Amino acid sequence: MEHRGLLLVLVAAACLSGGAHARHAKKSYGAVFSFGDSLSDAGNLIVDGIPKSLTTARRAYFMSFEAHGKDFKKGANFAITGATALEYSFFKAHGIDQRIWNTGSINTQIGWLQKMKPSLCKSEKECRDYFSKSLFVVGEFGGNDYNAPLFSGVAFSEVKTYVPLVAKAIANGVEKLIELGATDLLVPGILPIGCFPLYLTLYNSSKKSDYNARTGCLRRYNRLAFHHNRELKQQLDALQKKYPKTKIMYGDYFKAAMQFVVSPGKFGFSTALQACCGAGGTGAYNFNLKKKCGEAGASVCSNPSAYVSWDGIHMTEAAYRMVANGWLNGPYASPPIMK
Secondary structure (H helix, E strand, C coil): CCCCCHHHHHHHHHHECCCHHHHCCCCCECEEEEECCCCCCCCHHHCCCCCCCCHHHCCCCCCCCCCCCCCCCCEEECCCCCCCCCCHHHHHHCCCHHHCCCCCCHHHHHHHHHHHHHHHCCCHHHHHHHHHCEEEEECCCCHHHHHHHHHCCCCHHHHHCCHHHHHHHHHHHHHHHHHHCCCEEEEECCCCHHHCHHHHHHCCCCCHHHECCCCCCEHHHHHHHHHHHHHHHHHHHHHHHHCCCCEEEEECHHHHHHHHHHCHHHHCCCEEEEECEECCCCCCCCCCHHHCCCCCCCEECCCHHHEEECCCCCECHHHHHHHHHHHHHCCCEECCCCC
8 A cells, every 4th residue: 555554564674573674773573563543554444345435445545565464473553544542432522423434543452452462472471571572553643533623623722622632542552552561662643734735725724824934834733733742742751751661762753744844855755745646736735625546536646756745644655664764763763663
């Protein structure tokens, strides 16, 4: 797939013991377990069939690669498209559950791991030892927790009040994994949504002050993402102090994506704010809600590696590759996975 699961594949290839990258690395793992949403989903959503209303389950999302396998001893990917940090009940109580079309929250996904646990290890001691030698990639979570209310028309001021709740839900999930025996956990923040072609199109403004003059991104949506990431880092710092024997790493999507936007050419990109797969070249950001990637009328650029954005809300393989390398070796993880 062009965007989903690619980053996990790159991280896993470098981390799993016995791999070419691992032999030269300072750190290696026996298994990699991933949790998250569409940024990591490599097929969980379509296990029971392709949802008719979901464009991201159609071509051209499968143009690059697909992987298959049933051996989970070296890890598993529990991520599912649309997943949230908060529970479905939260969104239902706020009247925005129509924007939440699966219940694969962080807690649900950790529950899936617990169900799988007997097939991975036998005794509690064996399980703790096994998990202590594994890498846990917990997220990205949070993006859909904000997408759902924003796309439902909830006031921006109210959505901002969700931030502490979302960050705490992620931290609670991380703590559950630590209690299961996880010691090395990478926890990504969210991307600068104000730079997404989708957001730039939906919330297009005639006010210059709504945009950052340097980047062309929408200020307040990036401030929301920054606020979330700052809150999440504070939660992770508290957990690190509570569990000093763990290695809790913050994965910085925001910094990476902003560098792509500020200096696309430096990273080999020709454009950062236009989607590769989208509205056939129309509009400032090549995004049209009536011609989304995977729908009739949409087309795919001839050189995806020159784009940062794949479909207006997810990045391309080329962009994820740089993020993955930054998580493994720096500077996009604190501390980097391999150090």
